[in-house]
Each structure stands twice: as structure tokens, then as C-alpha cells.
Amino acid sequence: MSASESEAVETWLSSFVRADAPRGEVARTAAASLFSALGEPQDRVRAVHVVGTAGKGTAARLVADTLRRSGDTVGLHLSPHVHDIRERFTVADDLPGWAAVAEAAAEVRIATEHLDQRPTFFAVTAAMAYVLARRAETDWLVVEAGIGGRVDATNTFNRDDVVTVVTAIGLDHCDVLGDTVEAIAAEKMAVVTGRCVAVLGPQPSDAVVAVARTCAAAAGVRLVEVAPEHDWRRDAEATATAAVAELVPDAPAVRFVEQPGRFEHHGEGSTSWIFDGAHNPMKLRALASSLADKPRPRVGVVAIGAAKALDECATAIAPALDRVVAVTFGGGSGPQGHEAESVAAAFERVGVPAWPAPNPASAAAAAKALDPVTVVVTGSFLHLTAMRDALQGR
Secondary structure (H helix, E strand, O other): HHHHHHHHHHHHHHHHOOOOOOOHHHHHHHHHHHHHHHHHHHHOOOOEEEOEEEEEHHHHHHHHHHHHOOOOEEEEOOOOOOOOHHHHEEHHHHHHOHHHHHHHHHHHHHEEEEEOOOOHHHHHHHHHHHHHHHOOOOOOOEEEEEOOOOOOOOOOOOOOEEEEEEEEOOOOOOHHHOOOOOHHHHHHHHHHHOOEEHHHOOOOHHHHHHEEEHHHHHOOOEEEEOOOOOOOHHHHHHHHHHHHOOOOOOOOOOOOOOOOOEEEEEEEOOEOOOOOOOOOOHHHHHHHHHOOOOOOOOEEEEOEEEOOOOHHHHHHHHHHOOOEEEEOOOOOOHHHHHHHHHHHHHHHHHHOOOOOOOOHHHHHHHHOOOOOEEEEEOOOHHHHHHHHHHOOOO
């Protein structure tokens, strides 16, 4: 496939990113209509459905990797992507070729043209993942949910043998999901309705565990609770192990695998660059803990989404950073970041020297000029993409 053809697919997909995109039940119904028009590809094989606030992508990736090493093929849906949009729909642990992507896109595109409600970008990329997995005749499907649960576009399975995995739940996307952890937990646990078993990963709140138990009991769902390991990697491994045990009891042991934007390491001379998409206080605190053994001085190149609690985010990551270069992201109809000056001011308020940068290229240059041993690029997955492009001169 030529570069122009792959560009055409990406342009078509990006056309679904718009300010007036449907939300809530309207968005879920539009997704369900799209999947129905495609012949319910999400129901072709047994699936694992991963919901939660933090750790969804890691748990999904570990489950998929273990199923593959057991000898099966797996279609995997992750979001968001960091370096390549095809990260959202991998098959056999590889990015699909653009020719296969174009064929799947053509099928999905025809289906979208006959819907009453235009689906969201997220729903269309999920449809791409399902169609690519069906075309590859995978043995399994592993699906990471979006921000929600009950009204999420991925809450459209019609089989009762879907294994639900619930990772750590905390406050995020409160404007959509509710402003308490109990409300958010109820929204996410709603996906267990009509299923048989759910795996509850380690939770930071007893209140979340109580809601999960209540929801599972009300739905008649067996709840497998995973004991905390007090380390995000080991928690992810333990959660994935419990999920795989429900699918392939004699599968190989779960092993940690890196993935784009999740504590992703890059080296440049004597400096280590860490890219992590932590974008709320809960995830940023976990990132700060993971940085404890990384050498100083540490410089953060940080951008925070405009919908996030800026001071809480700065407070969460501040102990792990010595200096901060602040930058913003976004434009057009997509998500926006807080202004760089506001991000810098938030870090100054919690005692971390910070400077705003006008763009990612300037932020990269400013970080290097501070002569750090470790650079941490964090605050948003969108920010990671922009910074990687800047470092590679794109």
C-alpha cells in the first residue's frame, strides 16, 4: 500500500473526531448499531473485556500476550494509540499491514454510511479491531474499554461467556461517570450484567471493592478478587493471571511486556527518556512511585488535559521531579491541554521549578538544556505523540 493510501485511511478515521460527537447512551447505541451492521464481529469468539480507570491497557496486553504464547491467535483492541493508529487493532502481536487495514476500513466505512447516528472515532476504531480479528480468524478477542463501562462503546457483547476484568478504579472523567469513586465503580461494574465471571484487580479503595461485590452479587456473577502486590507491574501480572486462568488453565505464566506509552524507555546519550501516558492524579501517583529508583536529576516534560484537575495532577507527580518544562497540546476539534503557563504555575505552587515552552520542539530542547539524567514525558497520551515527533524531527 502506498503512503497516500494509508494516509487516506487515517484521514477517514480522523473525520470521526469532532466536537459534537455523541456521548453516553447515544454513543453506545450508535456503536451497537455499527457492530450489528457488521454482523456482530465482537461475538465471533470468546472475549476478555477490560474496564477500569488505571491499568486497563497493561492488563489487556498481558492477557493477549499470554494467550498467544499458549498457541492461540488473539485480536487486541487498545486505546489510545501513541505512535501509530494501528496500535488500536493488533493481531498476532503485530501491527496489521496497511493493506489489511484498508480492506477492513472499506468494510466498516460502508456500514457507517447506513446508520441513523454517526458513531464516534472510538467506536469506529473498535469496529476496525473486531473486523481485522474476524478476517484473521483469531481464536480470542481482548478488548480494552474506553473511559466508561455501562454506556461505553465496547459494552456491546451479546455472549454470556465474556470474562470481565476490572482494573483499579479512581476519580477520572467525573463529568461523564460521576464525582465519587462509588458512582464511577457502579458505572464500570455495570458491564458484568449478563455475564458469568468477573476478575477484580487490586483496588485503591475499600469503597470500590464494596460496590464491585454488590454489583456482582446483584448480577449473579462470580467475582474473582485479586490480592494486591503493591506494585503496578505485579498487580497487572496478578490480574492477568487470574483472567487467563478462567480461559486457559494450563497457559504459560504471565510475563510483563512493555507497550507504547506505558513506562516506555528510550535512550539518548547519557539521558534516559521515559514516556508514560499517566493523565490523572491516580495514574501520576503510580508513575511517581515507579520513578523512585530512576537517577536524578529528573526533568518532567509535562502537559495536562484541560479537563483534568491541574493542581491535583501537579501534586501527584511533583515528588518525582526536580524541574519541569511545561507545554500544551491539542487543536481543532480534538482534546485540548491546559496552557503551558498554567501548568508551569501549578508546579511552582507545589515547589518544583517550572518553565513554559511554546511547542513540543522547544520543550524537548529546554529539557535537554537542563542536563538531566532522566527525562519523564507525561500528562497525556496525545502529548507523548507530539513529543516523540518533535524528538524525531517530524
